[in-house]
Amino acid sequence: MARPSLVSDEELVEGLAGVFKAEGFEGASLAALSEASGLQRASLYHRFPGGKEQMAEEVLRSTEAFMQKHIISMLEGDAPVQQRVQDLVKGLRAFYDGGRRNCLLNKLAASGGKQHRLNKQIAAMMQRLTVALGKLAVDAGLKKDAAHARAERTVMLLEGSLVMCRGLGTTTPFESMLRQLPAELLGK
Amino acid sequence: MARPSLVSDEELVEGLAGVFKAEGFEGASLAALSEASGLQRASLYHRFPGGKEQMAEEVLRSTEAFMQKHIISMLEGDAPVQQRVQDLVKGLRAFYDGGRRNCLLNKLAASGGKQHRLNKQIAAMMQRLTVALGKLAVDAGLKKDAAHARAERTVMLLEGSLVMCRGLGTTTPFESMLRQLPAELLGK
DNA sequence: GTCTATAGGAAGATAGAC
DNA sequence: GTCTATCTTCCTATAGAC
Numbered sequence: 401m402a403r404p405s406l407v408s409d410e411e412l413v414e415g416l417a418g419v420f421k422a423e424g425f426e427g428a429s430l431a432a433l434s435e436a437s438g439l440q441r442a443s444l445y446h447r448f449p450g451g452k453e454q455m456a457e458e459v460l461r462s463t464e465a466f467m468q469k470h471i472i473s474m475l476e477g478d479a480p481v482q483q484r485v486q487d488l489v490k491g492l493r494a495f496y497d498g499g500r501r502n503c504l505l506n507k508l509a510a511s512g513g514k515q516h517r518l519n520k521q522i523a524a525m526m527q528r529l530t531v532a533l534g535k536l537a538v539d540a541g542l543k544k545d546a547a548h549a550r551a552e553r554t555v556m557l558l559e560g561s562l563v564m565c566r567g568l569g570t571t572t573p574f575e576s577m578l579r580q581l582p583a584e585l586l587g588k
Numbered sequence: 589m590a591r592p593s594l595v596s597d598e599e600l601v602e603g604l605a606g607v608f609k610a611e612g613f614e615g616a617s618l619a620a621l622s623e624a625s626g627l628q629r630a631s632l633y634h635r636f637p638g639g640k641e642q643m644a645e646e647v648l649r650s651t652e653a654f655m656q657k658h659i660i661s662m663l664e665g666d667a668p669v670q671q672r673v674q675d676l677v678k679g680l681r682a683f684y685d686g687g688r689r690n691c692l693l694n695k696l697a698a699s700g701g702k703q704h705r706l707n708k709q710i711a712a713m714m715q716r717l718t719v720a721l722g723k724l725a726v727d728a729g730l731k732k733d734a735a736h737a738r739a740e741r742t743v744m745l746l747e748g749s750l751v752m753c754r755g756l757g758t759t760t761p762f763e764s765m766l767r768q769l770p771a772e773l774l775g776k
Numbered sequence: 777g778t779c780t781a782t783a784g785g786a787a788g789a790t791a792g793a794c
Numbered sequence: 795g796t797c798t799a800t801c802t803t804c805c806t807a808t809a810g811a812c
Contacts (some may be wrong), residue, residue: 405795405796406796411614422769424612424614424798425615426611426612426614426615427612427613427614427615427788429788430787430788430789431787439795439796439797440796440797440798441788441789441790442789442790442791442796442797442798443795443796443797445788445789445790446795446796447795449604449786451789452788454791465635476763480787503751505751505755506694506751506754509739509751509754509755510754515774516736519755519757522755523755523756523757524794525757526752526755527756528717529744543617545673549764550762552752552764554747555747555748555752556744556745556748556749556751556752556761557741557744557745559748559751559752560744560745560746560747560748560749560751561744561748562745563691563693563697563744563751564714564740564743564744564747565637565698566694566698567693567694567697567707567710567711567714568711568714568715569707569711573744574742575735577741578810582742592777593778594777594778616807617804617805617806618806618807619804619805627777627778628778628779628780629806629808630778630780630781630807630808630809631777631778631779631808633806633808634778635777637805639807640806640807652788653794693779
């Protein structure tokens with residue numbers, strides 16, 4: 401059952417992810433996806449018969465798995481609260497390359513009624529992250545409602561800081577957000 | 589010098605703005621822009637010889653003027669601080685249609701080196717808003733540095749809440765953000 | 777100033793050889 | 795499984811009549 405591919409599934413999806421994050425769904429041309437992945441258009445269609453939409457789905461799925469493995473499970477783990485917050489900050493800084501990378505969820509979220517599948521995945525990921533952050537806040541001693549509010553605001557700050565980085569052309573908002581994150585999430 | 593146009597400049601730019609906010613720059617097709625503005629493609633090119641990029645520029649310019657007139661000048665005015673914050677909340681709710689509309693700055697901000705002009709405009713608008721918010725925080729008694737930090741975080745929350753609304757398919761994050769805004773901006 | 781018609785190219789997607 | 799070559803559709807942009 402082995403599939404001796406010239407480009408591993410990991411490399412492939414990672415390349416595609418970079419394009420989707422940088423260009424968004426509409427902006428990600430097959431030419432760019434082909435170049436970034438190292439495969440010709442036709443080869444991409446062989447692996448993703450559903451075309452660009454399936455590519456985006458797989459990229460989301462892969463990102464979700466990464467988030468689950470490196471962020472969510474850590475947040476819901478039983479390490480000391482302070483340790484988990486520090487790991488979160490480190491993890492986010494690495495994942496978003498210090499504010500230089502866009503958030504995939506922002507760039508793939510569509511306004512219109514199209515891309516039902518993608519929107520469902522995106523909503524699920526946002527909710528999962530919020531819940532996990534809330535869990536940490538609860539472990540830090542906050543009441544359920546307050547913890548949820550903190551978690552929601554933390555996601556807002558994360559997404560918003562990345563929007564500001566793109567808009568202003570600097571990474572300072574992201575770093576500023578990371579500095580404030582522990583106090584924001586756990587109370588001040 | 590009068591130009592008896594069938595579609596006023598205001599209506600025109602407003603129609604275009606709606607498409608750019610909903611679809612982003614790449615996603616905004618000339619067909620959609622034509623339909624939303626009530627003008628045929630060729631007529632759009634008559635008014636905007638620079639094509640789609642010029643349309644986006646004019647939309648940004650118009651939005652900037654609106655922001656200046658309805659938000660910035662109000663924030664920098666001399667009404668009581670509490671009054672200004674309330675006006676801000678009302679203004680934002682109207683402008684973003686309660687969280688149903690995207691932020692133009694987010695949807696038009698490009699990652700790559702393209703669209704120099706647009707990126708400059710976007711950066712200027714974000715900075716101007718941040719500065720005006722900071723002014724209000726200073727008037728509320730905060731020190732300059734603290735006020736700037738509050739202002740920056742307020743913009744993050746605004747942008748981030750809209751991203752969450754799009755991702756989750758609800759407007760609750762936006763409303764939640766508006767409720768917390770006065771305390772967030774002026775201190776708690 | 778607006779339109780119909782169309783040029784010219786890039787987009788997403790497929791066919792078939794290797 | 796990957797490629798080159800191609801199809802079709804949609805896109806941006808222009809030409810020229812009214």
